Amino acid sequence: MMRAPGPKGSMLWGSLSEFKADSLGFLADAVRDHGDIVRLRFGPITAHLINRPEYVDHVLSRQASNYDKATRSADRIAATTGNSLLSADQRAWSRHRQLIQPAFQPSCFQNIGPVIDALVDPMLERWQQTKEIDIVDEMMQLVIAIAIKILFSSDIDPQKINTALETLLADTWRRIEAPLDASMISPRLHRPAFKKAVGEIDQIVFDLIQTRRRCQDRPDDVLSRLLAAHEAGGEIQLNDKELRDATVTLLLAGHETTANALSWAFIHASNGFETAEPAHIFAEAIRLYPSIWIIERRVIRDDIIGGYHIPRGSSVLISPYLLHRHTEFWPEPNRFDPSRFVDDQPRLRDGYLPFGLGPHRCVGLYLANKIAAHVIERVYARFKLKLLPGQLIGTSPGITLRHKGPVQMKIECRDNK
Numbered sequence: 471m472m473r474a475p476g477p478k479g480s481m482l483w484g485s486l487s488e489f490k491a492d493s494l495g496f497l498a499d500a501v502r503d504h505g506d507i508v509r510l511r512f513g514p515i516t517a518h519l520i521n522r523p524e525y526v527d528h529v530l531s532r533q534a535s536n537y538d539k540a541t542r543s544a545d546r547i548a549a550t551t552g553n554s555l556l557s558a559d560q561r562a563w564s565r566h567r568q569l570i571q572p573a574f575q576p577s578c579f580q581n582i583g584p585v586i587d588a589l590v591d592p593m594l595e596r597w598q599q600t601k602e603i604d605i606v607d608e609m610m611q612l613v614i615a616i617a618i619k620i621l622f623s624s625d626i627d628p629q630k631i632n633t634a635l636e637t638l639l640a641d642t643w644r645r646i647e648a649p650l651d652a653s654m655i656s657p658r659l660h661r662p663a664f665k666k667a668v669g670e671i672d673q674i675v676f677d678l679i680q681t682r683r684r685c686q687d688r689p690d691d692v693l694s695r696l697l698a699a700h701e702a703g704g705e706i707q708l709n710d711k712e713l714r715d716a717t718v719t720l721l722l723a724g725h726e727t728t729a730n731a732l733s734w735a736f737i738h739a740s741n742g743f744e745t746a747e748p749a750h751i752f753a754e755a756i757r758l759y760p761s762i763w764i765i766e767r768r769v770i771r772d773d774i775i776g777g778y779h780i781p782r783g784s785s786v787l788i789s790p791y792l793l794h795r796h797t798e799f800w801p802e803p804n805r806f807d808p809s810r811f812v813d814d815q816p817r818l819r820d821g822y823l824p825f826g827l828g829p830h831r832c833v834g835l836y837l838a839n840k841i842a843a844h845v846i847e848r849v850y851a852r853f854k855l856k857l858l859p860g861q862l863i864g865t866s867p868g869i870t871l872r873h874k875g876p877v878q879m880k881i882e883c884r885d886n887k
């Protein structure tokens with residue numbers, strides 16, 4: 471069987487240091503130099519980067535049972551989320567998915583407009599009093615506040631959760647990139663900042679769960695829906711630890727992804743696209759900057775993709791970031807243009823995959839789109855935003871596709887025009 475082409479890398483670590491130095495640049499060079507299926511080596515791990523819709527469909531959907539999530543990254547994420555939807559444990563995943571999916575049906579979020587407004591409006595009032603904002607920070611603060619309301623109907627200080635989540639995500643990415651991770655030997659070897667952040671999140675979330683269990687008149691939110699599903703038939707199916715894992719997973723998976731995507735949307739749409747349909751602005755932002763820029767699977771049994779051998783035990787990497795800029799599917803792929811989405815909604819066959827595919831497709835897809843379109847509409851109804859000149863706008867890929875540092879934007883009231 472043929473071996474896919476790929477960069478040689480160093481004897482010991484393969485391409486690990488190039489990947490760490492510039493992940494997106496390295497992967498883009500790999501497909502440019504070797505084609506749409508590239509064999510890579512990161513230390514002891516062999517991985518195939520696949521960059522065509524039909525290959526992606528094969529791995530994530532048609533042959534999904536041959537590709538699981540028992541990967542290094544899932545192991546490291548589990549230190550924060552336990553055994554829930556992002557976990558490698560198939561049994562735990564399936565139980566959680568059955569439970570969580572119904573709590574994320576579009577009908578559950580029909581009336582969240584006023585919930586979002588109650589948080590967006592004070593932000594816009596504050597903007598009215600200022601000339602400049604850091605859009606990245608603003609969106610982080612806003613989306614965590616929205617997430618806390620939608621998940622828990624709670625008034626806890628969003629800043630407290632935000633800071634802890636940032637520490638958890640940064641530490642997890644550091645451990646994913648590191649060749650060796652001492653905390654996989656014993657959880658006691660985690661860094662103190664990580665342990666402290668987990669402790670803070672635990673305290674908040676366990677508190678919320680226990681209070682809610684005792685509550686007679688439960689508000690209409692995700693936590694209540696999860697509890698109702700557990701308690702159906704009078705039998706509680708998930709204990710507090712499992713519920714904690716489910717809610718922390720949702721916070722982790724939903725917060726930074728949506729916040730970063732929104733800031734990318736404002737950064738680019740403010741260049742003359744403010745009047746485009748908010749849903750199209752957001753769709754184009756997550757084409758150019760898909761929050762989950764890389765998806766990993768482990769190969770269970772030997773396979774063949776594109777005529778190349780994919781050995782069992784190796785990894786497969788899919789990068790929505792690369793696929794969304796594939797010249798065969800996207801004319802002028804690096805240009806921001808929401809009108810690409812005016813007609814039919816592109817799908818995987820058109821090279822579009824921001825929310826994944828198959829059994830692990832994003833549960834928060836509808837919610838993320840709804841929040842984002844609503845926020846974009848409210849902001850542009852009152853303000854024009856302009857990027858302050860002289861800033862270097864770059865990507866900083868971690869667990870999500872972040873910005874390199876703050877991004878300052880100038881605020882202009884529409885009323886004053």
Ligand code: HEM
Binds near residue numbers: 719
């Ligand atoms: C712009 C925003 C978002 C993007 C781009 C995004 C993207 C994705 C992608 C690509 C996956 C699939 C990962 C894989 O196959 O390994 C995924 C999974 C997931 N997403 Fe999202 N997501 C977003 C927002 C949200 C929100 C708001 C929530 C919930 C509050 C959420 C919860 C999840 C969960 C729990 C999973 C794991 C599903 C599973 O493995 O069964 N996401 N997301």
